[in-house]
Amino acid sequence: MTNYLSAIPVLSLLLALPLVGALATSLVSSRRPEVARSVALFFSVLVALLVAWIGVSFQPSATGYQFEESVWWIRALRVQYHLGLDGLSFLLVLLTAVLTPFAIALPSGIREKQNVYYALILCLQGIVFGVFLSLDFVLWFLFWELSLIPGFFLIKVWGGEKRGFAAYQFFLYTLAGSVPMLVGFLALFLATGIFDFTKLAGLSQSQILGGIVAQFPWAAGFPDLFLLGIFVCVFVGLAVKVPVIPLHTWLPEAYTQAPSGVTMLFTGLLSKMGVYGFLRILLPIFPEQMQTLQQPLLWLAVATIVLPTLVALVQTDLKKILAYSSINHLGYCLLGICAVVSVGGAKEAKEAALSGVVLQVFNHGVTAAALFAFVGLIEVRSGGLRSLGDFGGLRKVAPVFCGLMGISLFASLGLPGLNGFVGEFLIFRGVFPLASWAAVLSLPALLFTAVVFLRVLAKVFSGPLNPVWESFPDLRSSERWLMAPLVALMFGLGIYPGPLLNLFNQSVVTMIQFLP
Amino acid sequence: MDNPILSYLWLVPVLPLVSAAIIAVCPQPCRRLAATLTIGSMIASFFVALAAFLTVLGVGGSAGGHGGGEVFRGFFNFEWFRFGGEALRLGLLLDPLTAAMLVMVTFVGSLICIFSVGYMSHDKNFTRFFGFLSLFSAAMLGLVIANSLLLLFMCWELVGLASYLLIGFWYHKPSAVVAAQKAFITTRIGDLGFFLGMVWLSSEAGTLLFYDGGNGLLEQSALTKMATGLTVGGMAVSTVISLLLFCGAAGKSGQFPLHVWLPDAMEGPTPVSALIHAATMVAAGVFLVARVYPLFSVVVGPETVSAALQVVAWTGAFTAVFAACIAVAQNDIKRILAYSTVSQLGYMMLCLGVGGLAGAIFHLIAHAFFKALLFLGAGSVIHGCHEEQDIRRMGDLRHRMPVTFVVYGIGMMALSGFPFFFSGFWSKEEILHWTHGWPVSQVPFYMALGGAFLTAFYMTRQMFFVFFGKKHSKEAAGAHESPAVMTVPLALLAAGAVLLSLVATPAWPWFHHFIEGGETHFDFSVFFVFGNLALMGASILVVGAGVGIGWFLYGRKDLPEAVADPLDRAAHPVFQVLQNRFYVDEFYAATVFRVLRGAAEVAAFFDRFVWGGIVLFARGVARFFSVFADVYDRHLFNDGFDSGCEAFRDSGGFLSRLQNGKIQSYLGVAGAGVVLLILIIAWI
Secondary structure, three states: OOOHHHHOOOOHHHHHHHHHHHHHHHHHHOOOHHHHHHOOOOOHHHHHHHHHHHHHHHOOOOOEEEEEEEEEEEHHHEEEEEEOOOOEEEEEEEHHHHHHHHHHHHHOOOOOHHHHHHHHHHHHHHHHHHHHHHHHHHHHHHHHHHOOOHHHHHHHHOOOOOOOHHHHHHHHHHHHHHHHHHHHHHHHHHOOOEEEEHHHHHHHHHHHHHHHOOHHHHOOOOOHHHHHHHHHHHHHHHHOOOOOOOOHHHHHHHHHHHOOHHHHHHHHHHHHHHHHHHHHHHHHOOOOHHHHHHHHHHHHHHHHHHHHHHHHHHEEEHHHHHHHHHHHHHHHHHHHHHHHHHOOOOOHHHHHHHHHHHHHHHHHHHHHHHHHHHHHHHHHHHHHEEEEOOOOOOOHHOHHHHHHHHHHHHHHOOOOOOOHHHHHHHHHHHHHOOOHHHHHHHHHHHHHHHHHHHHHHHHHHHHOOOHHHHHOOOOOHHHHHHHHHHHHHHHHHHHOOHHHHHHHHHHHHHHHHOOO | OOOHHHHHHOHHHHHHHHHHHHOOOOOOOOHHHHHHHHHHHHHHHHHHHEEEEEEHHHHHHHHHHHOOOOOOOEEEEEEEEEEOOEEEEEEEEHHHHHHHHHHHHHHHHHHHHHHHHOOOOOOOOHHHHHHHHHHHHHHHHHHHHHHHHHHHHHHHHHHHHHHHHHHHOOOOOOHHHHHHHHHHHHHHHHHHHHHHHHHHHHHHOOOOOOOOOOOOOOOOHHHHHHHEEEHHHHHHHHHHHHHHHHHHHHHOOOOOOOOHHHHHHHOOOOHHHHHHHHHHHHHHHHHHHHHHHHHHOOOOOOOOOHHHHHHHHHHHHHHHHHHHHHHHOOOOOHHHHHHHHHHHHHHHHHHOHHHHHOHHHHHHHHHHHHHHHHHHHHHHHHHHHOOEHHHHOOOOOHOHHHHHHHHHHHHHHHHHHHOOOOHHHHHHHHHHHHHHOOOOOOOHHHHHHHHHHHHHHHHHHHHHHHHHHOOHHHHOOOOOOOOOOHHHHHHHHHHHHHHHHHHHOOEOOOOHHHHOOOOOOOOHHHHHOOHHHHHHHHHHHHHHHHHHHHHHHHHHOOOOOOOHHHHHHHHHHHHHHHHOHHHHHHHHHHHHHHHHHHHHHHHHHHHHHHHHHHHHHHHHHHHHHHHHHHHHHHHHHHOOHHHHHHHHHHHHHHHHHHOOHHHHHHHHHHHHHHHHHHHHHHHO
């Protein structure tokens, strides 16, 4: 089966398919929005099937990359078109493939230029695939930057009242972060002549990266500092995307202003690009630099975990609350990644932390996307209202809505039996022996998150019914079928996470093995 | 250890879980189905539990008879998932503690579910109610049979969820919503400690299984390792972990200072109060300490009594007296019982702390029977009086609700510790016995005696208000006896409250040996050992005093609602403090909540003005550069000197356009500036 697949460039196919879909969707007349949506949905399902097909022949226990494609792209600059799939990237590709159809199918309340809207969503999907599959810096960076363009327009054209501001901020902020990253990688290229992630990681593992850099004239005399500078540059670029406090201020605005389907993808996929970068680039190539800066990085992680939950406590906009809670959840990922670079430390603790991080990436993608979808459904029903104070007692008229959204909220706050708990438990299990103080300082966030979400449940769904919403419709059957798979996934991954862990276990083991 | 019952044990929690899952997808009108499923699954679980109990009894009895002191312990571990090179395993455990708890939970639970059919008959969310009850039962039973601290914790959180859902069951009532939130959050504060302790334990012991053929965390090698490892402040790892776990136990079991949620939890329907907030879930904290008792009782270094257990004992003793004091001055029939529950949980903790594992568990089980009985009795009273809960507005119900009166009286006597024929007497006796023998201090012993006095007193007060005197409201006048579906479970619970006393007298301490191992002989002479006689005498004396003073103040003449409480007249300030629950809630509102709110405001301020401000500043700088560059371009490169004047006018127009107030155009300029700036920086 593997041979059969390796005969065709399946990863390139995966990149191309959403783009073809985007083209097809954009060609549909803008006066026939339902057709545009169906076409987009068709292609996103096709992509999901392709990913499933890849998944069948993907071998989780094999080390290294599978389905690799590598050809020279710009030979003079030693830039390759290099794609590859390992457990980590497969997990993210899977997440992308799973979430996109939901984002397209979600009733959006969008009235104009729907063909372009759905085409841009498919574009975004293709670009995100590119980020998760590229193994060469230039190619990867191209996709990384390209993701801004559909993102920008999706906010700018179809967003809420302050969409202009949010879109510009989103664009410029991320761009500003990318520039140091580009500079850093160019410097590294000048010193080593390599853009390929796998080769750079190999140099770093065999401890010769420092030696090569030392021979570089610009870095003569201070190779360690030079590498540290590069690390900081790259870190900033990735940190904006995750985001890490204090580089997060674009996020609440962008998430709030974007239409809900787009917010689903932003929180489900774009924020994961940052974490993916940490795992694919920083951890394998710059582990020593991370060790050097471990203490400040852990402080940043703790701040990213605790502060957003506090901010969320006093927000009233449902989307803002979810946006801040989203930052908090990705903070746990950062915590786990920063803890595993500890010198020494038990192997099983590191494996627990890193497995937890990857699991958290997937779980958060599913849960946060579902939550934003629910808020989107509320918005469609309320004509755009989504402040806590606008509602009250909705459970009486919309019990199914309340039940499913309640399950998602509890999944997000880490209730055992639902998906969030497993990842958070593994992260804390791993981080505690490696960096106890950071784990202890992060703990209150678990409490604050509960306070935040219970407040949402209390204000929106409980109490006496706000008479304005006497006829608030419960989930229609089409909407139930839309949300049910995501909720089922929360149960499935909470009760039996084994199969998902098996997918990326080998990647985690390899990453830990190669840490100094 | 390969007993066949182990392969069926999983059925005990799974049956109610399946029932919960089916009810979850049932539409509202399936009332009969929901009730049938819930009660059916509970009864089925009860029979499996009974089989497990008999197995433990049979095997343990023979082992105890010949080997001396060994108890039955069977477990079944399985892999949950693998990460890295590790496998995370969970397991099920059957030992005397589990068996006793399983039988109690399923038996009391079944009765309460049956009672609920009558009590909730008018509620339109009847189906949901039974779904939540099933979920709760599944989680509670899972908690009891877990052979892994992780599985226990997971079920622990799920019972918390069920409790949250059921307290807030009448979600249209704002007070119920607030109470539900308070319960979930207060217990979660304790759970943070539990979680941390669990994570720590996992990295110290390398496993979270309790028993695993020598590798479990409650087995010798792991315990020795943890007792010798030192940590912050020179404390042993085992001590610190125990205290962290105790945080969770204190939250769940309403120990001071985390007791505040439990009385408010009475906002839920009364069967919920009986099942979750009296008989089972609140005892989970006690159960947790009992489950990991080997860890708590590890003696470190020069200590004679483990530091962790001392903390448990003092917390329990304080809570027992503290809550009993508050109960004296409450007027809501359910709140009195709630504070009484807090107090009795304190007794259980005290007993665990002073070394009486079996005594604590016996009190737990006896308490489950008589407190469930009291709550359901209170429910019957409330149901009969048309939702009236203020004891001052009742009165004379003994004529109108005779069955309820009799069973409530039995519950009251069991709780107060009336001598000889009530389980509460013997369980209290055992607690006093252990407290008296505690080498550290005698103070808890006197506190326990004081608590016993207060218990008898407030229960007497309640009895006189509710069942004696004259009718004080038209609700009381129109009271009616409840239907059989409610009174029969009451009668069964009352029988349990009495009959349990047979198995734990000093003369035949069967229960003690069942839990801790050992051989039981009937020895009537134990009664007449001087120490035992003196203790019993003291106990009877304080109970008598409590009842007597209660009668003196409340029983001699009728007390209408308008008349102030006799205690209030006697000592107004003290009564006020008690009535206001020592102002603990107010204290939290003024400190914890204010601090949290302040921290949140500060964080939001930082977010908006400091981090956001930096961005705005950067934008300002960029805009400055962009204007500068633009002007530079136009004036020195594009335009010649002769068109200077025109350019001047243009730039005037441009500058005024800059002030056009459109944020997009500002941002456009700013964006161009950033790009430029970055290029400049990159170039340099």
